[in-house]
Amino acid sequence: MKSGISGEANPLCLVSLDQLRLRTSEKWQMYPRDVLPLFVAEMDVLLAEPVACAITDAVTRGDTGYPAGTAYAEALAEFARKRWDWDGIRAERTAMVPDVMRGIVEILDVISSPADAVVINCPVYAPFYHFVGHTGRRIVEAPLGDDQRIDFAALKEAFERAAQHGPRPVYLLCSPHNPTGTVHTADELATVATLAAQHGVRVVADEIHAPLVMPGAVFVPYLSVPGAENGMALMSASKAWNLAGLKAAVALAGPAAADDLAKIPAWVQEGPSHLGVIAHTAALRDGTPWLDDLLDGLDANRRLLVDLLAEHLPGVRYRPGEGTYLAWLDCRDLGLGDDPAAVFLEHGRVALNSGPSFGTGGAGHARLNLATSPVLLTEAVRRMAAATAAATSS
Incomplete structure (x- = not known):
């Protein structure tokens, strides 16, 4: 696997938000246009060329x-x-x-x-x-x-x-x-x-x-x-x-x-x-070369998420996973209740998966889909921080 990846090679950086909103799949149709969707397991990529x-x-x-x-x-x-x-x-x-x-x-x-x-x-x-x-x-x-x-x-x-x-x-x-x-x-x-x-x-x-x-x-x-x-x-x-x-x-x-x-x-x-x-x-x-580029991009997003949370939401505990493109966020210290994803959606217009739906141990957590561009990931965390501030100050 390559040690680095350019924006041109990163499959996660090739589709704009406007292009993504033209999609008719669940990820881009479940919520209104002002919601940034980082929930269901769909990636914001184009198909690998061989596919x-x-x-x-x-x-x-x-x-x-x-x-x-x-x-x-x-x-x-x-x-x-x-x-x-x-x-x-x-x-x-x-x-x-x-x-x-x-x-x-x-x-x-x-x-x-x-x-x-x-x-x-x-x-x-x-x-x-x-x-x-x-x-x-x-x-x-x-x-x-x-x-x-x-x-x-x-x-x-x-x-x-x-x-x-x-x-x-x-x-x-x-x-x-x-x-x-x-x-x-x-x-x-x-x-x-x-x-x-x-x-x-x-x-x-x-x-x-x-x-x-x-x-x-x-x-x-x-x-x-x-x-x-x-x-x-x-x-x-x-x-x-x-x-x-x-x-x-x-x-x-x-x-x-x-x-x-x-x-x-x-x-x-x-x-x-x-x-x-x-x-x-x-x-x-x-499709292995494309997959390797994707994994490099996902790895960069894992590290980016660590930095973004430290800057904007230090109360969230996140242990980067070794696999998948999913991030399991422990939000219990934010004071947002059992379902922080509901707060992020209502106050920040960002859609994550609800932690309680994953069974025992899910309360106070949310699942975030990392398979998006660094730009959208950054915007999502900023919205989540604003939502937390709004919910806890009211």
């Missing part, structure tokens, strides 16, 4: 039918070999799914029943609660430690409680973790595998942010660690290359879980967008 070309070429030749083949899985396997030095992806142990959360639901259906419990590390990606709850399964929380890493004593206790609700408990692991940006180490993941085996828990890893790991950190695929043979994982190029609107993901099985993965119905595997599969495949095969 744009792949989509354009497919449309030109009328290639807009149903998805087929293993090109996506093969591209992911090649990316994993080059990026993570991992040779563990086999096309025969993969399945295409419409997106990561739909894949999680389908996997839960084949390895557990609605009577079983699902363990999650809170605070965590809010849809974990929504999707798991919709299946009827009980959620058992294992709160992260004060260092934002897995608390293994809490995890062990959660596994024990989960086993009391049904014979096939599941641990839904977020790796890298959303919203904290924590990147789990090989030792931590091996401990997860050991504890899961001891308590009869199946591990399903959401690894959608895997390509988004900052300099100095190393992503370790869960299925690469000893003891993870009966685990499953889900990966996608959607977050790293801004392809959320082009639905596609890959479900992966460890060697001992291949039979379970094969139980996912065929119609689910036909659910991804064909253009999505084409785009994701192109991103993984040819």
Whole structure:
């Protein structure tokens, strides 16, 4: 990875605010025009050129039918070999799914029943609660430690409680973790595998942010660690290359879980967008230079946010994450109540994600999307500071 990045090379510096407001996606349509949106996981970037070309070429030749083949899985396997030095992806142990959360639901259906419990590390990606709850399964929380890493004593206790609700408990692991940006180490993941085996828990890893790991950190695929043979994982190029609107993901099985993965119905595997599969495949095969530029830009934004908070909002505690493009802001010392994002929106016209939606440990916090230009990030923090002053002086 390059040590520096120019404005011309930084994908986060190529789209103006006026251009962004022409977009019709959720990020730019949910709120009025005076609101600066830094909430949902969309990036303020143009598509990587290889991805744009792949989509354009497919449309030109009328290639807009149903998805087929293993090109996506093969591209992911090649990316994993080059990026993570991992040779563990086999096309025969993969399945295409419409997106990561739909894949999680389908996997839960084949390895557990609605009577079983699902363990999650809170605070965590809010849809974990929504999707798991919709299946009827009980959620058992294992709160992260004060260092934002897995608390293994809490995890062990959660596994024990989960086993009391049904014979096939599941641990839904977020790796890298959303919203904290924590990147789990090989030792931590091996401990997860050991504890899961001891308590009869199946591990399903959401690894959608895997390509988004900052300099100095190393992503370790869960299925690469000893003891993870009966685990499953889900990966996608959607977050790293801004392809959320082009639905596609890959479900992966460890060697001992291949039979379970094969139980996912065929119609689910036909659910991804064909253009999505084409785009994701192109991103993984040819989009690494663009990704490296993006990561440099995100790393610069992490450091910029540290400086901006120190200058304008010193009461906010922020530990830069090792992965994702998300910043988990501890605003409890600002005196803004359980949901500071509501205050930032009302008084500062900047939209962040509400901390309480991430479960236990989210009160007093807000999640900020760093995947924007330094100019917009600076303006957002200034607005947040003004909102804090207005709310606390009234």
